[in-house]
Amino acid sequence: MFSHFVKSALPRCEFTFTYTAWQHTRGWCGASTNLDQARTLLQLIVDRGFISPGHANVELFKRGTTCSYGPLGSELRENVLHQWWRSMTGSRQQVFEINTPSSSGSPDIVAGRWGHLRIVEPDDVRNVLNETELSREQLVHSVRMFLQRSPLLRTNLIQGALEQFVPLFELVNRKLPFGIAETGRCFQPSQDGSAEVTHGSLVWFCSPRTSSQWLDHWARQRLKWWRKDELEEVASRGVKIYYKFPWGQEALEVLSSRGDCELLQMHKGVRSKFQSRDGQKSVAHIVSITGNIDRGLLAFLSNSLQLHNREDIKQKLHQRKVLKLHPLLAPVKVALGIGRGATMELRQVCEGLWQELKEAKISAWPGYLETSPVPMEQLNSKYDEMGVLFTAVISENTLESGLLQVRSRDTTIKETMHISELNNFLSRYISAADNM
Amino acid sequence: MFSHFVKSALPRCEFTFTYTAWQHTRGWCGASTNLDQARTLLQLIVDRGFISPGHANVELFKRGTTCSYGPLGSELRENVLHQWWRSMTGSRQQVFEINTPSSSGSPDIVAGRWGHLRIVEPDDVRNVLNETELSREQLVHSVRMFLQRSPLLRTNLIQGALEQFVPLFELVNRKLPFGIAETGRCFQPSQDGSAEVTHGSLVWFCSPRTSSQWLDHWARQRLKWWRKDELEEVASRGVKIYYKFPWGQEALEVLSSRGDCELLQMHKGVRSKFQSRDGQKSVAHIVSITGNIDRGLLAFLSNSLQLHNREDIKQKLHQRKVLKLHPLLAPVKVALGIGRGATMELRQVCEGLWQELKEAKISAWPGYLETSPVPMEQLNSKYDEMGVLFTAVISENTLESGLLQVRSRDTTIKETMHISELNNFLSRYISAADNM
Numbered sequence: 001m002f003s004h005f006v007k008s009a010l011p012r013c014e015f016t017f018t019y020t021a022w023q024h025t026r027g028w029c030g031a032s033t034n035l036d037q038a039r040t041l042l043q044l045i046v047d048r049g050f051i052s053p054g055h056a057n058v059e060l061f062k063r064g065t066t067c068s069y070g071p072l073g074s075e076l077r078e079n080v081l082h083q084w085w086r087s088m089t090g091s092r093q094q095v096f097e098i099n100t101p102s103s104s105g106s107p108d109i110v111a112g113r114w115g116h117l118r119i120v121e122p123d124d125v126r127n128v129l130n131e132t133e134l135s136r137e138q139l140v141h142s143v144r145m146f147l148q149r150s151p152l153l154r155t156n157l158i159q160g161a162l163e164q165f166v167p168l169f170e171l172v173n174r175k176l177p178f179g180i181a182e183t184g185r186c187f188q189p190s191q192d193g194s195a196e197v198t199h200g201s202l203v204w205f206c207s208p209r210t211s212s213q214w215l216d217h218w219a220r221q222r223l224k225w226w227r228k229d230e231l232e233e234v235a236s237r238g239v240k241i242y243y244k245f246p247w248g249q250e251a252l253e254v255l256s257s258r259g260d261c262e263l264l265q266m267h268k269g270v271r272s273k274f275q276s277r278d279g280q281k282s283v284a285h286i287v288s289i290t291g292n293i294d295r296g297l298l299a300f301l302s303n304s305l306q307l308h309n310r311e312d313i314k315q316k317l318h319q320r321k322v323l324k325l326h327p328l329l330a331p332v333k334v335a336l337g338i339g340r341g342a343t344m345e346l347r348q349v350c351e352g353l354w355q356e357l358k359e360a361k362i363s364a365w366p367g368y369l370e371t372s373p374v375p376m377e378q379l380n381s382k383y384d385e386m387g388v389l390f391t392a393v394i395s396e397n398t399l400e401s402g403l404l405q406v407r408s409r410d411t412t413i414k415e416t417m418h419i420s421e422l423n424n425f426l427s428r429y430i431s432a433a434d435n436m
Numbered sequence: 437m438f439s440h441f442v443k444s445a446l447p448r449c450e451f452t453f454t455y456t457a458w459q460h461t462r463g464w465c466g467a468s469t470n471l472d473q474a475r476t477l478l479q480l481i482v483d484r485g486f487i488s489p490g491h492a493n494v495e496l497f498k499r500g501t502t503c504s505y506g507p508l509g510s511e512l513r514e515n516v517l518h519q520w521w522r523s524m525t526g527s528r529q530q531v532f533e534i535n536t537p538s539s540s541g542s543p544d545i546v547a548g549r550w551g552h553l554r555i556v557e558p559d560d561v562r563n564v565l566n567e568t569e570l571s572r573e574q575l576v577h578s579v580r581m582f583l584q585r586s587p588l589l590r591t592n593l594i595q596g597a598l599e600q601f602v603p604l605f606e607l608v609n610r611k612l613p614f615g616i617a618e619t620g621r622c623f624q625p626s627q628d629g630s631a632e633v634t635h636g637s638l639v640w641f642c643s644p645r646t647s648s649q650w651l652d653h654w655a656r657q658r659l660k661w662w663r664k665d666e667l668e669e670v671a672s673r674g675v676k677i678y679y680k681f682p683w684g685q686e687a688l689e690v691l692s693s694r695g696d697c698e699l700l701q702m703h704k705g706v707r708s709k710f711q712s713r714d715g716q717k718s719v720a721h722i723v724s725i726t727g728n729i730d731r732g733l734l735a736f737l738s739n740s741l742q743l744h745n746r747e748d749i750k751q752k753l754h755q756r757k758v759l760k761l762h763p764l765l766a767p768v769k770v771a772l773g774i775g776r777g778a779t780m781e782l783r784q785v786c787e788g789l790w791q792e793l794k795e796a797k798i799s800a801w802p803g804y805l806e807t808s809p810v811p812m813e814q815l816n817s818k819y820d821e822m823g824v825l826f827t828a829v830i831s832e833n834t835l836e837s838g839l840l841q842v843r844s845r846d847t848t849i850k851e852t853m854h855i856s857e858l859n860n861f862l863s864r865y866i867s868a869a870d871n872m
Contacts, residue, residue, distance in 0.1 A: 049607060052536075052600055060537070069535040070600060071607075074618075077535055093790055093802040099510040100488075101502045102621060105628045119623065119630045120556045122583045129576045136572040140565045143579065147558045151630055164488055164506060171485060171507075173807050182510075185538060185621065187555065192541045194555045194587055354529055366529040371609050 038246035041305050048386050064295030066196040075331035080297050081183055083328055084200045087225045094178040096168050100160035102185055105151035117187050117194050118150040153187040158288055161203035162266055174277040177206035198293040207282035214287045215257045222253055243299040252296050258286040300329055323387035327433035332388045333426055337367040339395030346394050362426050384409055474682035477741050484822050500731030502632040511767035516733050517619055519764055520636045523661045530614040532604050536596035538621055541587035553623050553630055554586040589623040594724055597639035598702055610713040612720055613642035634729040643718035650723045651693045658689055679735040688732050694722040736765055759823030763869035768824045769862055773803040775831030785830050798862050820845055
């Protein structure tokens with residue numbers, strides 16, 4: 001979905017793909033404008049309710065961690081997750097979906113693989129601290145032991161897939177390759193204690209001799225998904241896909257060839273447990289793909305912001321801000337507003353239309369609920385900043401002839417169409433964008 | 437979706453709605469058969485890959501907490517979540533979706549409202565414990581202070597909605613009522629340290645004089661959703677919807693009228709922040725609806741299991757187990773199997789069909805990937821236990837005439853239809869069930 005990546009070699013056989021955002025601004029401005037752009041973007045995202053206001057929340061968002069998303073951000077996040085999932089599981093019959101807890105209290109899990117963060121009930125610690133007969137040394141020991149028994153929070157989704165490997169391997173009659181996919185929250189240590197990230201994960205089990213081909217396959221597939229036109233050859237232990245944000249470059253997705261050591265460790269070296277039934281008796285090797293959905297969402301937003309300067313009639317300079325989000329990702333496909341006419345009747349028409357669109361799974365913004373009249377130009381700016389694909393205005397004219405005006409975000413051109421055509425028009429528009 | 441609830445009054449104005457499951461077995465059996473049924477259900481759920489094997493995991497599942505779900509359980513969970521969400525947000529324009537982190541490190545949050553569980557990085561505790569110059573008393577104090585600064589894990593989704601109240605109230609021009617909906621994982625203290633639950637939550641803000649009507653409205657709506665025919669009158673502080681499992685009664689959903697104290701507390705008594713713009717200047721009151729999705733899933737499974745005894749030709753007694761899950765909830769809508777004929781060619785036909793169904797968002801089970809031949813009767817039992825709505829068999833005949841055999845889970849009747857009709861037939865069947 002991005003239009004241009006660059007490639008550069010990293011040490012340890014890691015290839016890097018970076019999309020240079022803001023290229024169009026780079027020709028004529030320096031770092032400060034980059035930061036201006038960043039500020040404009042973050043301000044817009046808060047103003048339009050993609051995320052909750054507040055410095056701490058914006059910081060979480062900027063870091064690519066889970067923050068408090070408002071209505072538009074939630075819908076966008078859902079859309080990104082859905083498209084990510086579709087691209088990973090859509091074309092393959094051998095990908096199984098799982099869903100696992102984000103914490104584990106099991107005593108036989110290996111802490112290192114799960115991460116370090118633990119869930120603690122402070123009352124229980126207080127009980128330990130209140131044991132007055134314990135010496136200082138005994139107290140330290142008790143607190144340590146208590147922590148060691150506390151449930152661990154996951155840092156990634158790979159552990160869940162490893163734990164479900166055996167029953168699913170049996171389900172596919174021990175035939176390789178197959179994959180286990182999951183999306184969900186993970187917890188990572190950070191300077192403030194801990195940070196949540198939403199991961200999308202595919203753990204792909206294949207024979208050892210095909211693992212580098214599979215890494216190559218998935219890297220191509222993932223590049224195609226993130227960007228959709230350029231393919232790069234990769235054949236190595238790992239691949240990272242980066243995005244260049246105005247404040248620096250960050251990884252969106254990590255692909256790695258992990259060999260069989262994790263399965264060996266889990267099954268205490270008993271290879272027969274993960275040996276395939278084919279002639280070769282291949283031992284399952286792992287290729288993992290982990291995408292950061294929160295950061296992906298931020299990259300899509302960054303990449304879609306376009307700024308246009310223009311003068312109004314009085315020669316005052318205005319900046320038009322448009323979030324040109326992909327039609328599949330745009331959180332709102334159409335805003336329904338009302339023009340001149342009997343408000344009550346127009347609102348009724350809008351409500352019927354809103355319901356119809358809802359049933360067709362086309363998310364519509366009920367602009368007609370707005371009670372104070374707002375000039376159309378101002379509304380259009382607002383909807384452009386929300387990334388709304390189309391704005392439909394229902395007026396007196398609609399009550400008489402059934403005709404309404406539809407304005408496109410991308411062309412700003414207004415078209416007249418019959419109210420009965422809107423649903424179909426939008427569905428066709430969105431699926432056409434899907435097939436591009 | 438359940439067929440019978442009973443009502444009984446609870447103290448403190450709480451009404452209780454209970455669905456007596458297993459009624460058909462109760463006429464002729466006692467408690468031990470109930471437990472047999474429970475055992476059969478849990479065994480089936482593990483055998484068919486709804487959840488991962490293992491005693492600890494089954495216990496989590498039985499308690500209505502988040503466990504490790506296999507492919508069928510994940511899909512079922514998605515379907516339950518989707519239908520829950522649809523029922524809460526589908527018909528109302530004033531319900532906003534949000535998505536918030538499950539932990540908070542903010543110093544000004546009120547611990548009591550968030551719960552007590554905290555996220556701890558053990559290395560940081562170890563640093564405190566290693567400060568040798570501290571006396572025993574100072575050490576206890578340091579650990580206490582450390583805990584107090586650690587991020588809290590949420591126990592429910594209400595806090596997130598309260599935090600987003602102000603910007604969303606502005607978005608709707610301070611007009612009541614409106615709602616904030618979220619689904620996500622919450623953490624609750626349990627005997628093993630902590631347990632995760634998946635909640636669905638709607639926090640509904642309305643004027644004080646309408647709050648009991650809204651509680652009544654939502655209680656009716658929720659009862660209708662969980663069961664779909666009987667309405668009960670409620671007008672009180674709270675309502676619980678229970679399900680009677682073979683091992684006892686448990687709450688699926690809790691509705692409560694919460695007044696304005698939480699908003700008052702949050703905004704330190706400044707009423708103007710949550711006063712509506714209408715003539716009455718109403719202060720927003722809260723009605724909350726919290727559903728336990730994991731337990732709901734278990735209730736749907738419990739409720740759908742049917743056992744039929746029958747004799748085979750040799751007069752041996754067999755038990756037919758069928759999961760009669762609602763067509764919208766069934767994780768697999770159709771299983772594609774192959775009959776007699778050239779395996780390679782038949783498989784190709786199946787793969788094409790699988791793709792076509794996938795694109796139409798009808799989940800199909802790739803039974804044709806099965807390499808060892810299994811008698812059709814055995815396959816049918818397996819698919820019945822998986823709750824698969826239909827089984828389609830592609831054979832030699834299909835290659836010649838395009839005809840295939842489709843067996844229904846609910847009637848066990850086999851029909852012949854043209855391969856090009858299958859997609860349409862399934863879509864129509866599922867949407868017919870939706871409109872019932």
